[in-house]
Amino acid sequence: MDRKFEWGAEQVAPGRWSFALWSPDAEKVEAEVDGRRVAMPAGPDGWHIGEAEAKAGDTYRLIVDGRAIPDPASRAQAGDVHAASVLVDPSFDFSPWDGRPWEESVIFELHIGLFTPEGTFASAAKRLPDLAALGVTVIEVMPVGQFPGSRGWGYDGVLPWAPHPSYGTPEDFRAFVDAAHQAGISVILDVVYNHFGPDGAWIGQVTPSFFDPEIKTPWGAAIAFDQPAVRRFFIGNALHWLQEYNLDGFRFDAVDQIRDKIEPEFLVELAQAIRGGGFDRPIHLTTEDNRNIIRLHDPDAGLYDGEWNDDYHHCIHVLLTGETYDYYASFGPSPFDDLCLSLECGYVEQGQPRPPQKTGRGERSCDLPWHAFVNFNQNHDQTGNRAKGERLLALADPDAVKVVHALLLLGPFIPLIFMGEESGETAPFQFFADFEGELAEATRKGRYAEFPGVKEFPDPISKDT
Structure with missing residues (x-):
């Protein structure tokens, strides 16, 4: 069964999933599915694709030249943006709908x-x-x-x-x-x-x-x-x-x-x-x-x-x-x-x-x-x-x-x-x-810098504080 989309993890057969990442700069890419490593060999034009036995709800990461990352095309996360990705069943029983002009x-x-x-x-x-x-x-x-x-x-x-x-x-x-x-x-x-x-x-x-x-x-x-x-x-x-x-x-x-x-x-x-x-x-x-x-x-x-x-x-x-x-x-x-x-x-x-x-x-x-x-x-x-x-x-x-x-x-x-x-x-x-941390401080100062001379800040705080 063919993939619907080129990026991410998709179910291509009952109990079998395909993992795809475009990374022409990477030498070695793997998918780690619930602790099991699956090879994603390099193919044409920088694509890395591999398949593994899995089920919806399983977690996985991509291992790119030894670095574990969430899937950039993750359909769901097990936690924050740095956490493992989750395999998602795309099916849903939608009600009939004809749309509106x-x-x-x-x-x-x-x-x-x-x-x-x-x-x-x-x-x-x-x-x-x-x-x-x-x-x-x-x-x-x-x-x-x-x-x-x-x-x-x-x-x-x-x-x-x-x-x-x-x-x-x-x-x-x-x-x-x-x-x-x-x-x-x-x-x-x-x-x-x-x-x-x-x-x-x-x-x-x-x-x-x-x-x-x-x-x-x-x-x-x-x-x-x-x-x-x-x-x-x-x-x-x-x-x-x-x-x-x-x-x-x-x-x-x-x-x-x-x-x-x-x-x-x-x-x-x-x-x-x-x-x-x-x-x-x-x-x-x-x-x-x-x-x-x-x-x-x-x-x-x-x-x-x-x-x-x-x-x-x-x-x-x-x-x-x-x-x-x-x-x-x-x-x-x-x-x-x-x-x-x-x-x-x-x-x-x-x-x-x-x-x-x-x-x-x-x-x-x-x-x-x-x-x-x-x-x-x-x-x-x-x-x-x-x-x-x-x-x-x-x-x-x-x-x-x-x-x-x-x-x-x-x-x-x-x-x-x-x-x-x-x-x-x-x-x-x-x-x-x-x-949080330095990013929060940089964002706060950056937002402040977007309002130079605006009358809404009659007593502006220092940009250095």
């Missing part, structure tokens, strides 16, 4: 760990009927791929195939998706394909070729998307979530930081692979892209359904709060006129001069359909990346917030609301991570 999407963004007091898939599933009654048709789940520690945003994950055990098991996540479908709600997952987190990214230790040191991102060396095996890691990851968890699509984080040197570009190949996956339900693909480009969302291309529209948010935010620092600066002079342009064309910044920017940003977007834009007044970024994590209701006149909330929901674009917004929540939502 993109044009009727009303998106609710949530963080599994904070959506309920328990912070689990199981407890979140119990809230789904309430969201359906509210009018939500799509849930966007912030990243669940395993990250260091027991709590975090999810955007510093290092094991993107494995649901974080703090939220529950793979079976629990599948049950959550199934419960959403039974409530008539689609589920899209936020995934991070532009970088790995700083702790537990063993892939960089045993497969340096996975990264391109000549291309820099805000998080270090860029992922080497010109390597076919690297592309297959992420394409396989997306197909795995769709096939084995019955998800309805994705929000791809910060795709402007995905750099490659070959054609078709990775984002095109990724969408084409998903569109060609033979799914019997609509699959919704959305992006976050700071470039304000239009080629990925041209309906004739048949690639991506929607783009997170930060421009719309910036108009609303400046209009209601008067804040014009940092990326709000170009929206300061005429926020109302900008809002009118956004309501007409989606993007505000379409390549025209926008002081204080030195060069224009974006492309003309007036010909894109309205449903190509995901609009929001708040989201995890625009609250959590504030120094104190304030929500819009804590910054602006409550009556004005009600007006823009109605505008969001009644407009022709795809609306997204951030958890708590539906009930007027004012509790802050800040960036958080469960790092």
Whole structure:
């Protein structure tokens, strides 16, 4: 029986599993399954593949030139990001589900760990009927791929195939998706394909070729998307979530930081692979892209359904709060006129001069359909990346917030609301991570350095403390 995906551990016959790792720099690779060593001989193009008798629930590690590591494509972990990986049965008895068309999407963004007091898939599933009654048709789940520690945003994950055990098991996540479908709600997952987190990214230790040191991102060396095996890691990851968890699509984080040197570009190949996956339900693909480009969302291309529209948010935010620092600066002079342009064309910044920017940003977007834009007044970024994590209701006149909330929901674009917004929540939502030691200190100082001169820090602490 053939493997479904090129990376990781898969059951290829009853009681028999195949283990695969791409590591062209490694001389010797083995799988250690419940204490038994299994050879993974080198094959073509840097692949190491071996088979062993095993069963779902068994733990294993990969031994790469004598170093024991979790599987970079682990489907589950026995503990933290440095622990042994677990063999996972991919089967689940999902309820019948035909999906929902993109044009009727009303998106609710949530963080599994904070959506309920328990912070689990199981407890979140119990809230789904309430969201359906509210009018939500799509849930966007912030990243669940395993990250260091027991709590975090999810955007510093290092094991993107494995649901974080703090939220529950793979079976629990599948049950959550199934419960959403039974409530008539689609589920899209936020995934991070532009970088790995700083702790537990063993892939960089045993497969340096996975990264391109000549291309820099805000998080270090860029992922080497010109390597076919690297592309297959992420394409396989997306197909795995769709096939084995019955998800309805994705929000791809910060795709402007995905750099490659070959054609078709990775984002095109990724969408084409998903569109060609033979799914019997609509699959919704959305992006976050700071470039304000239009080629990925041209309906004739048949690639991506929607783009997170930060421009719309910036108009609303400046209009209601008067804040014009940092990326709000170009929206300061005429926020109302900008809002009118956004309501007409989606993007505000379409390549025209926008002081204080030195060069224009974006492309003309007036010909894109309205449903190509995901609009929001708040989201995890625009609250959590504030120094104190304030929500819009804590910054602006409550009556004005009600007006823009109605505008969001009644407009022709795809609306997204951030958890708590539906009930007027004012509790802050800040960036958080469960790092320790020097990494925790470096993260604290790094986050502080992102807010130079921000009025929210009238008595700033020393960067050296």
